Amino acid sequence: MPEGHTIHRLAREHNRLLAGHRVAASSPQGRFADGAARIDGRVLERTDAYGKHLFHRYGDVWLHVHLGLYGRFTTGALPAPEPRGALRLRLLADGHWVDLRGPASCELMLPPEVAAVRARLGPDPLRRDADPERAWAKLCRSRMAVGALMMDQTVVAGIGNVYRAEVLYRHRLEPHRPGRSIPRETWDAVWPDLVALMRAGVRSGRIVTTLPQDRPGGRLALDRAHYVYRRAGLPCRVCGTEVRTEVMVGRKLYWCPTCQR
Numbered sequence: 001m002p003e004g005h006t007i008h009r010l011a012r013e014h015n016r017l018l019a020g021h022r023v024a025a026s027s028p029q030g031r032f033a034d035g036a037a038r039i040d041g042r043v044l045e046r047t048d049a050y051g052k053h054l055f056h057r058y059g060d061v062w063l064h065v066h067l068g069l070y071g072r073f074t075t076g077a078l079p080a081p082e083p084r085g086a087l088r089l090r091l092l093a094d095g096h097w098v099d100l101r102g103p104a105s106c107e108l109m110l111p112p113e114v115a116a117v118r119a120r121l122g123p124d125p126l127r128r129d130a131d132p133e134r135a136w137a138k139l140c141r142s143r144m145a146v147g148a149l150m151m152d153q154t155v156v157a158g159i160g161n162v163y164r165a166e167v168l169y170r171h172r173l174e175p176h177r178p179g180r181s182i183p184r185e186t187w188d189a190v191w192p193d194l195v196a197l198m199r200a201g202v203r204s205g206r207i208v209t210t211l212p213q214d215r216p217g218g219r220l221a222l223d224r225a226h227y228v229y230r231r232a233g234l235p236c237r238v239c240g241t242e243v244r245t246e247v248m249v250g251r252k253l254y255w256c257p258t259c260q261r
Helices: 004-018 034-041 113-119 133-141 161-171 184-204
Strands: 023-028 046-050 051-059 062-064 072-077 087-093 094-101 104-109 244-248 251-255
Touching: 004 046, 004 051, 004 072, 004 087, 004 094, 004 184, 023 034, 034 104, 034 161, 051 113, 062 113, 072 244, 133 184, 161 184, 161 251
Parallel strands: none
Antiparallel strands: 023 087, 046 051, 051 062, 062 104, 072 094, 087 094, 244 251
């Protein structure tokens, strides 16, 4: 599932390509035909991202997209390719096309519904209006494992499996520890680290969490970008202990049992 940095990148791209222009909208697949008809011919005023949720504003109505596990956007310059397969939504404007396939959600919302989606989410580290105190208020009272809390979008919005594993490692947090056992000073270090890592992800389009001194040879190759994510059975980059994995809240968790005691 795309993590928050990907959604913010998409919001910026769509804003650059389409915002301020009258959009031709269609649903070649047919599953979003009524919604596409409502925004067809309207001007896309702006885009927004909150956690893993993408929004387009068309006057008094908003397009809400959650990609889920299988959704994806593709873009290009006109002419657009012939529609094929399960193409949920196509947007055309200012010489560009944007296609959406396989999202978990693609729907139109009124402003109160958009506000309700945002209200049920935790703070998003990539937003300037994010309040980390809201996340701490939930974390510090919870008996749930911090590895599960970090995947809870009502605690922190936008974090997925990669950021979960990597930020816990970077702060030497054992993922099974209850949230309420985490010291305040640790959280005060975790939040700005998340902000920095996710902003870097927006800029580069990839998640890189390793420090230069922990990359063999110093090169930033794909297999050197992470400390523990997808490295089960391999030696920890810092201590050499075998990285472990297990399923937690439906996704594979990775951690080092020595560095994260």
